Amino acid sequence: METLLRVTDLSRSFGGHPALSEVNLCLERGEVLGLLGPNGAGKTTCLRLLGGMLAPTSGRIEIQGIDLARRPLEAKRHLGYLPERPPLYPELRVDEYLTFCARLHRIPRRRIAESIDEVKHRCGLDDSGRRLIAKLSKGYRQRLGIAQAILHQPRLLILDEPTEGLDPFQMRELRALIRELARDCGVILSSHLLPEVQAVCDRAVILDQGRIRFNDYLANDKPIFGWRVRLGSGSRLVQLTDLPCLEGAVGIGEDRYRVILMDNADSAELSRQILQAGLDLRELVPEHTDLERAFFDLIGVEGVT
Amino acid sequence: MIGAIVGRELRGGLVTPLPWILLGAGQVVLAWIFLRVIEDFSGLGADERVASLTQELALNLFGFAAVIAMLAAPLMAMRMLSGEFREGSYQLIEAAPVRLAEVAIGKFLGLALLMTPFCLLPAVNLLMLAGAAELDVGQVAAATLGLWLATLLFCAIGLYASSLTDQPGASVFVAFGILLLFSIVGRAESLTDRTLSLFGWLSWNEHLFWFLLGAVRLSDLAYFIFFTGVFLVLTHRRLANRRLQ
Numbered sequence: 001m002e003t004l005l006r007v008t009d010l011s012r013s014f015g016g017h018p019a020l021s022e023v024n025l026c027l028e029r030g031e032v033l034g035l036l037g038p039n040g041a042g043k044t045t046c047l048r049l050l051g052g053m054l055a056p057t058s059g060r061i062e063i064q065g066i067d068l069a070r071r072p073l074e075a076k077r078h079l080g081y082l083p084e085r086p087p088l089y090p091e092l093r094v095d096e097y098l099t100f101c102a103r104l105h106r107i108p109r110r111r112i113a114e115s116i117d118e119v120k121h122r123c124g125l126d127d128s129g130r131r132l133i134a135k136l137s138k139g140y141r142q143r144l145g146i147a148q149a150i151l152h153q154p155r156l157l158i159l160d161e162p163t164e165g166l167d168p169f170q171m172r173e174l175r176a177l178i179r180e181l182a183r184d185c186g187v188i189l190s191s192h193l194l195p196e197v198q199a200v201c202d203r204a205v206i207l208d209q210g211r212i213r214f215n216d217y218l219a220n221d222k223p224i225f226g227w228r229v230r231l232g233s234g235s236r237l238v239q240l241t242d243l244p245c246l247e248g249a250v251g252i253g254e255d256r257y258r259v260i261l262m263d264n265a266d267s268a269e270l271s272r273q274i275l276q277a278g279l280d281l282r283e284l285v286p287e288h289t290d291l292e293r294a295f296f297d298l299i300g301v302e303g304v305t
Numbered sequence: 306m307i308g309a310i311v312g313r314e315l316r317g318g319l320v321t322p323l324p325w326i327l328l329g330a331g332q333v334v335l336a337w338i339f340l341r342v343i344e345d346f347s348g349l350g351a352d353e354r355v356a357s358l359t360q361e362l363a364l365n366l367f368g369f370a371a372v373i374a375m376l377a378a379p380l381m382a383m384r385m386l387s388g389e390f391r392e393g394s395y396q397l398i399e400a401a402p403v404r405l406a407e408v409a410i411g412k413f414l415g416l417a418l419l420m421t422p423f424c425l426l427p428a429v430n431l432l433m434l435a436g437a438a439e440l441d442v443g444q445v446a447a448a449t450l451g452l453w454l455a456t457l458l459f460c461a462i463g464l465y466a467s468s469l470t471d472q473p474g475a476s477v478f479v480a481f482g483i484l485l486l487f488s489i490v491g492r493a494e495s496l497t498d499r500t501l502s503l504f505g506w507l508s509w510n511e512h513l514f515w516f517l518l519g520a521v522r523l524s525d526l527a528y529f530i531f532f533t534g535v536f537l538v539l540t541h542r543r544l545a546n547r548r549l550q
Contacts, residue, residue: 051396051399051400052399052400052548053396053399053548054548055549074402076400076401076402077402079400081400087394087395089313089317091317091320091321092313092316096316100309100312101397101401103306103308103309104306104309104401105402106306
């Protein structure tokens, strides 16, 4: 495996307030990494640091072994970046804009037209070359933002909330595009949407208050991990742990519990036993993913779900 | 790379109404001044004339054009950096393998090229007199050069102010403040010893005056080039500091 990005002890403060602390990351070729976290967790700061738009307070970023702080021009040649809001010029036409982007990324003149045609085809902008950017819909602007990021065939692609503003059909197309791009490069994307990360990423990193709280590979074929149970008010954990079908139970909030069933038990058995024990069953929800569990456990916002 | 940035600024600038309004409104005002000067000059007898027609026209037409350029340059410059910071399009340049010096020079040249047609307007107005009156072509050329150099200085100041804030409106006020300071600083000379002409030297209008009289002095050239360079360097520093903020 080829390491495209190596981040070592990356920290960034804004006026004494730490926005990102001691982040360590590696990204291999062919890997899609999802950056998750609540608002203000440091996702955009992290991506802006990786894009060379912010200087780190301490730490080191290497893109293809090139230090971004010492040799920014060389490192940025391998980088494609889509910010949260696509960086477009409304007064230009799509082709004019992409030509400008191609020249910024130092694509040789003879290859510019060919690169633009290819990227327009990939992003579904074939018929939009003459259209004014100001007249494009939000979805098409997002596509154009992605087009500029992949125009120069970067080895590392950074996408900040790439599905923002896309309809479900476009989202599905974008997922396919990201998977296709990941064959030749590494992709880092940030998102608020857990299913989105689950669907497209190989690995997820959860940031909270500027620190990495979770960094693991995702496996989509994992079985149901457990069940989340909400009981009537005044319930106690011990009432649940007494049930014979349960292997274990932990409290995760007021009248909320996470339980793991015995191998031979199922949800029907659990609900029956809860009712027989004289408890009110308000909710019984399967926990399908490690990611969702990890996210809510780490961020501690179970109560608002 | 500089060429790509200049090209984008020109393309982006020409599709906005501002340069066209500047040219149109500027021409109306200059034409009115032009006619007033011609009328006043032709109404005087030969013995009442204290200056030649070229001098009268140069001082009035080019002097007023410089004031218009001073007001217009910050307005044209505000969208170049400040507007891009606000719209987020500057991130495209930040993430691209481009040197900040190339960005500052590219933006400045784009702005200078957008302002150049306006600098030629007074000379174009004077062309109407070709054949009808004897004009001092050398003086007109010197005045045009002076106006262009002063406009370059205004552009550099406008660009620097544009790099200071994400609010284009605020950047215009900052630029007007700096330009106002450079315009009135010469008046401070009356407060000091006449031999100490530092304040007078700092004022742009003192230097433009010599160009309008037809004298291209090295010290005046150096003044405009030096301060244009200073504000471009400050713009570069400001862009570099954005990464640290």
